[in-house]
Each structure stands twice: as structure tokens, then as C-alpha cells.
Amino acid sequence: MEMKKRINLELRDRAPEEVTELVLDNCLCVNGEIEGLNDTFKKLEFLSMANVELSSLARLPSLNKLRKLELSDNIISGGLEVLAEKCPNLTYLNLSGNKIKDLSTVEALMEMKMKRKRKMKLVHLKDMRKRKKKRRTRMRMRMKMKQAQNWEREKRRWASHT
Numbered sequence: 001m002e003m004k005k006r007i008n009l010e011l012r013d014r015a016p017e018e019v020t021e022l023v024l025d026n027c028l029c030v031n032g033e034i035e036g037l038n039d040t041f042k043k044l045e046f047l048s049m050a051n052v053e054l055s056s057l058a059r060l061p062s063l064n065k066l067r068k069l070e071l072s073d074n075i076i077s078g079g080l081e082v083l084a085e086k087c088p089n090l091t092y093l094n095l096s097g098n099k100i101k102d103l104s105t106v107e108a109l110m111e112m113k114m115k116r117k118r119k120m121k122l123v124h125l126k127d128m129r130k131r132k133k134k135r136r137t138r139m140r141m142r143m144k145m146k147q148a149q150n151w152e153r154e155k156r157r158w159a160s161h162t
Helices: 003-011 082-086 104-116 134-161
Strands: 021-023 046-048 068-070 092-094 122-124
Touching (some): 104 134
Parallel strands (some): 092 122
16 A cells, blocks of 8 residues: 555544554555655654655655654665754654664764754664674664763753752
8 A cells, every 4th residue: 555545544534733643554655755744744743654665754744743753674774864853852763674784874863862952762773784783883872872871961960060
């Protein structure tokens, strides 16, 4: 089933402005891009697009209230910096099973987290397609996340003393 048709089916006679959760798993996206999803989904807090053969997030609309985004088992290899501007309140992101090859692709998300002083609870990077560097990359990612957490903790501690 195509993504546009699936969105219409999932709406169940509701207006897009009223929808808070949208599950589009296992539907087909044309040319690896998002279609049928637009800025009218103003209250959307949870979006799942697992296994939809998605390769690009370029057509992701602005979803200011989106907190959880499920993008597992797609063919995304980059372009994650779009999430910083389109989904400013994102706290959970699952990227497992995508074609992410190196840590620099995910560093944009870490910078986003540091700049906005927001807690991103989880970034799943399991089952990256390039398995040779998989373990080392996950370890580096964990270390960077731990460093960011420690930095935030120290800043809070120093702020409480002033």
C-alpha cells in the first residue's frame, strides 16, 4: 500500500490536526521519500515509519510537537540534520537497521541535543549495515552521549552554586 493511501486509512475520519499518533509501518514510499504527510499534522507526537524503504528525510514536514520518531529498517544513510529544524521537541529516535555508515552522520543529532539543552532519551543505532565498524561506532556514540550527560550535570551543579 502506498504511503498516501495508508495515511488516509489511518486518519479514520479524523482531521489531520487532531491526530497525535500515526503508524505507517510496512507501507511503500515512492522514490524513497515521504509523501502525503504535511504541516497539517500539528498535534502529532508519535510517528512510525518502519520498513517503508525510506532513503531521505528531505520532505519531512515541520512537526513541532513530535516527540517519538521510529525510522527502523529503512535505507537512510544521511540527512539527519533535517530533524533539528523540523522536529525541535524530538526525544526518542530509532534508526536501527538503516545504512548509516559512520558516526559523522549522527553527530548532527548530538550537536542538536547540546545546542538546545534538551534530553534525547534514546538514539538506536543497532544493526547498521556496515558491520565492520559497527561496534566501535556504537561505543563512540555511547561515549559522546555520556560526555554530553556529564557536561549537562556539571553545568547544573555549577549553576546551583551561583
